[in-house]
Amino acid sequence: MSTLKDGEKCPPDDLQAHIQGLWQAQRAHVATASPFYRALWQGRTPPRDLRDLPDLPLSDKAQLRLSQAAHPPFGDYLAAPRALANRLHRTSGTTGQAMNLALSARDARITQEVGGRCHRSAGLTAEHTVVHCLNYQMWMGGLTDHMTLEETGALVVPFGVGATDLLIRTIVEVGITAISCTPSYPAVLEQVIADRFPGLAPRDLGLKLGLFGGEAGLDDPALRARLRDTWGMEPRNANYGVSDVFSNFGAECPHDSRLHFMAADVLYPELIDPETGSPVTVEPGARGELVLTHLVRDCQPLVRFRTGDIIAIGDTGPCACGCTGFRFSVIGRSDDMVVVRGLNMFPTMVAAVLNEIPELSGDYRITLETPPPYDSLPVQAELAPGVDASPELARRVEGAIKARLGASARVVLCPANSFPRTEGKTKRVIRSLP
Numbered sequence: 107m108s109t110l111k112d113g114e115k116c117p118p119d120d121l122q123a124h125i126q127g128l129w130q131a132q133r134a135h136v137a138t139a140s141p142f143y144r145a146l147w148q149g150r151t152p153p154r155d156l157r158d159l160p161d162l163p164l165s166d167k168a169q170l171r172l173s174q175a176a177h178p179p180f181g182d183y184l185a186a187p188r189a190l191a192n193r194l195h196r197t198s199g200t201t202g203q204a205m206n207l208a209l210s211a212r213d214a215r216i217t218q219e220v221g222g223r224c225h226r227s228a229g230l231t232a233e234h235t236v237v238h239c240l241n242y243q244m245w246m247g248g249l250t251d252h253m254t255l256e257e258t259g260a261l262v263v264p265f266g267v268g269a270t271d272l273l274i275r276t277i278v279e280v281g282i283t284a285i286s287c288t289p290s291y292p293a294v295l296e297q298v299i300a301d302r303f304p305g306l307a308p309r310d311l312g313l314k315l316g317l318f319g320g321e322a323g324l325d326d327p328a329l330r331a332r333l334r335d336t337w338g339m340e341p342r343n344a345n346y347g348v349s350d351v352f353s354n355f356g357a358e359c360p361h362d363s364r365l366h367f368m369a370a371d372v373l374y375p376e377l378i379d380p381e382t383g384s385p386v387t388v389e390p391g392a393r394g395e396l397v398l399t400h401l402v403r404d405c406q407p408l409v410r411f412r413t414g415d416i417i418a419i420g421d422t423g424p425c426a427c428g429c430t431g432f433r434f435s436v437i438g439r440s441d442d443m444v445v446v447r448g449l450n451m452f453p454t455m456v457a458a459v460l461n462e463i464p465e466l467s468g469d470y471r472i473t474l475e476t477p478p479p480y481d482s483l484p485v486q487a488e489l490a491p492g493v494d495a496s497p498e499l500a501r502r503v504e505g506a507i508k509a510r511l512g513a514s515a516r517v518v519l520c521p522a523n524s525f526p527r528t529e530g531k532t533k534r535v536i537r538s539l540p
Contacts, residue, residue: 108402109216113371114223115428121370128372128401129156135185136407142173142183143409152409156374159399159410160385164378166412170205170350179206186210186404196244197349207246207349210404216372217250217352221345222257223368224357225286227427228344229315232259236284237277239291240320242266246353247320251345254354255286255317270298277311284315286345289323292316292333293469297523309338319345319354322454325363325435328461329468346436348413350406351398356434359427364420367431374399375432380416380440388432392419395440414440416452442535444472446480446513453534456485459510463503465493469525473536482514483507488524495519 133152173181191208242248333341346356355369377386377394386394416437438452469488507515
């Protein structure tokens, strides 16, 4: 195995020697076996020192899509014999064509180990019974995340999505104490409980720990407080990943709600300016697009892969939990960013404002019906149950967005339960452009 025991807690000096050693084998593997990267590099030799990676061009999802279209099903960045692949996943395709992901047994095992670190950090132990409520139908978040939950020693219930009535009964009957799902899914359960289980409250289910991932939202203190108050459970950001790279390599701990980078022994991170591609130093206060390089990957190794996620570095020193990886927050995705009069707006920023207004449910959509530039942000905000729309409330929401974010907004108030409660990822920015 190429991972280190307790690799997320490895001292930086020991880690450097380890990752540089792994890179020597990986660079040779990619240069020899990946036609995709040989073509991208145009005769350049990958550097021996990881610090010189910026000498190589960046790769991105659009290039991988073209590769798979031209060389189905796995693209010419498949760098191993097809017989070595023993698991196939598919991305959700929320931002374009779904991608086929091939993993060798070693790829799958390393993915499981790194993800297990994340769920342990978030508080999952062998004493928990956890129900996993993400889609098992080929999506990486289903089976692979199930395996990362098992890595902690917890008893895992493979429920998936749908059959919400049965899920609620199962939680109560089995004595389930933790749930793994998206941050928006508890709202689905709350609605079903209210409609079909008279006399039952979310707190009565007995959940103590919520392990959330798959979409943004949990950085908002108001959402965390609501989950604690409504469910009586501790919400943890436990499952940050990029399907093409690792299903889960970032999670919080009881000492710090920021994400901890948990895969430094097998995954090399960089930051870049998302517009210019120029390197950005990973240091406290830095912001940029996260770029990742596999240090160990058999089937579809990626080098300098642009994730599209814009992150902010919070701290680079060791955490009280023992993790030595940097801590960070996800600001948003570059493809969800909306520029309003020169201001970069992300859905998470809008959510933070809406969740502080008690007359709103917190759900919303940003619908873009014309190409940029934008003079104002078009926001559809859902009302809380029992609240009626009024021009005064719409103006108050617009004022709050202006005061907090500096951008003008055009707010349309929608009745309670206007937006579907999804069991998977919720798309907040809708681009219905002509």
